[in-house]
Amino acid sequence: DQQVKQNSPSLSVQEGRISILNCDYTNSMFDYFLWYKKYPAEGPTFLISISSIKDKNEDGRFTVFLNKSAKHLSLHIVPSQPGDSAVYFCAAAFEGTYKYIFGTGTRLKVLA
């Protein structure tokens, strides 16, 4: 049973608008969450992370929100750019461990 779920396999957004990628998890003991971006024929690239003691972390155009009561994580990209078109993976980890539990990814397409 998947502990980290990305229920939307794909998302299309117009350039300049907001992209919202969602991720749900089942285990309330997860302590740390990450987002990775993956272009075709390349490995995943770390994007942004958040600790469970926070509910928001921002880095430039990228903001991650954590709703612990809903066991929900989201990544906001504002404004979206065509270069953001990629597959986005969320991952979760328990405190003190290196075991990342990954979702299956959401393919974002930003339309020019």
Next chain:
Amino acid sequence: ETGVTQTPRHLVMGMTNKKSLKCEQHLGHNAMYWYKQSAKKPLELMFVYNFKEQTENNSVPSRFSPECPNSSHLFLHLHTLQPEDSALYLCASSQEVTENQPQHFGDGTRLSIL
């Protein structure tokens, strides 16, 4: 120079062949990882090495044999693989084996078993 380099990028082999995947990291990290990504499945952790010592074997079949001669190099030796082993194999590294040290990935080896 990229942080984590994997070779080869593509590999086609028969079920009776022996081959090795190589990973090298130039980030000065102490931990290295092998992951498997099958089609439409999440990344699965296979092995973890911390300061050259194996700290994780995630129930991986013995036909996959990792080797970590030093903190910068990681190999995955392959022997008598099965068609279901066809996947993307990703190497990663991190400064330490904790959750808040993001893992940096290579571009992967696309493996096809005939």
